[in-house]
Amino acid sequence: MATEAKKSGGIVETIKTVVYALLIAGIFRSLFFQPFWIPSGSMKDTLLIGDFLFVNKMTYGYSYASCPSIRIASLGINIDAKDICGIFDGDNKRLFGSEPERGDVVVFRHPVTGYDFIKRLIGLPGDRVQLKDGVVFINDEPVQLEDAGVFEEAAGPQGPQGLRPRCENGPVGDGGLCVKSRKIETLPGGVSHSILNISEQATDNTGIYTVPEGHFFFLGDNRDNSTDSRVPQAARGVGFVPYENLIGRADRIMFSSAGRSMFAFWTWRSDRYFKAIE
Structure with a gap:
């Protein structure tokens, strides 16, 4: 009897340890x-x-967006941040809030779908943003651009979704060299980063977007392959993002996997450990 009680107590302690660990991880x-x-x-x-x-x-x-969404499709788990912290949604305010800066790389909740997106902050509240021939104009002034050669990568399926890159040098077969033009873009305030070009397309020329108070305008650095604030939410785009939907700033890459899984350590890229995000 004593042995059974000891085993039962050990199982309970193990379960408690796991629960506490999950709670701590969730809080962190x-x-x-x-x-x-x-x-x-x-x-x-x-x-x-x-x-x-x-x-x-x-x-x-x-x-409310600071609460995690837990989505595990294989197990049928889909718990949205609003399911946990929805009581704090709706006032577009933040606790201990501070304003993001132009040029930050930000993770935010899509205003409609609730899925996490990562883009670069281009337009602040009150800004007028427009693209002409692929050049960003902020408050009627073009951003500074400098040629930076080309970005090259091997054509073929990438990541767990097997996505194929789009190439400026046309359709390229598996193993071929996929090329995109690269420029250095410098935003008002001095943040510089590289952007890529693939082709001329509709989103290279837009109307004027006037960013509402309490909202932000985002673009992807791979401009011709990004669903961002240029496309309104009604057309399955991002549109303007409310302040309360910001999750946080991306500052540094820890490691990078060129394979189908992040656990495939033999595919990790040796030049991206602890790389700062600019």
């Missing part, structure tokens, strides 16, 4: 840092498919 993830694995190529070449990073949630303070 909600308040401090959220892991994020780059699933698409919309931020190349700043971020590559397979980059693994932590998002700093302390940068902009806290809102």
Whole structure:
């Protein structure tokens, strides 16, 4: 009997330990840092498919979006942040909030779908943003651009979704060299980063977007392969993003996997360990 009681007590203690560990991990993830694995190529070449990073949630303070969404399709689990912290949604305010800066790379909740997106902050509240021939104009002034050669990568399926890159040099077969033009873009305030070009398309020329108070305008660095604020939410785009939907700032890549899984360590890219995000 004593042995059975001891075993039963051991199982209970194990379960308690697991529960406590999950609670601590959940609190840490909600308040401090959220892991994020780059699933698409919309931020190349700043971020590559397979980059693994932590998002700093302390940068902009806290809102309902700071609560984690838990989605595990294989297990049928789909718990949205609003299911946990929806009581704090709706006032577009933040606790201990601070304003993001133009040029920040930000993870935010899509205003309609609730899924996490990562893009670069281009337009602040009150700004007028427009693209002409692929050049960003902010308050009627073009951003500074400088040629920076080309970005090259091998054509073929990338990441767990097997996404194929689009190439400026036309359709390229598996193993071929996929090329995109690269420029250095410098925003008002001095933040410089690379952007890529693939082709001339409709989103290279837009109307004027006047960013509402309490909202922000985002673009992907891989401009011709990004669903961002240029496309309104009604057309399945991002549109303007409310302040309360910001999750945090991406500052540094921890490691990067060129394979189908982030656990395939033999595919990790040796030049991206602890790489700063600019």
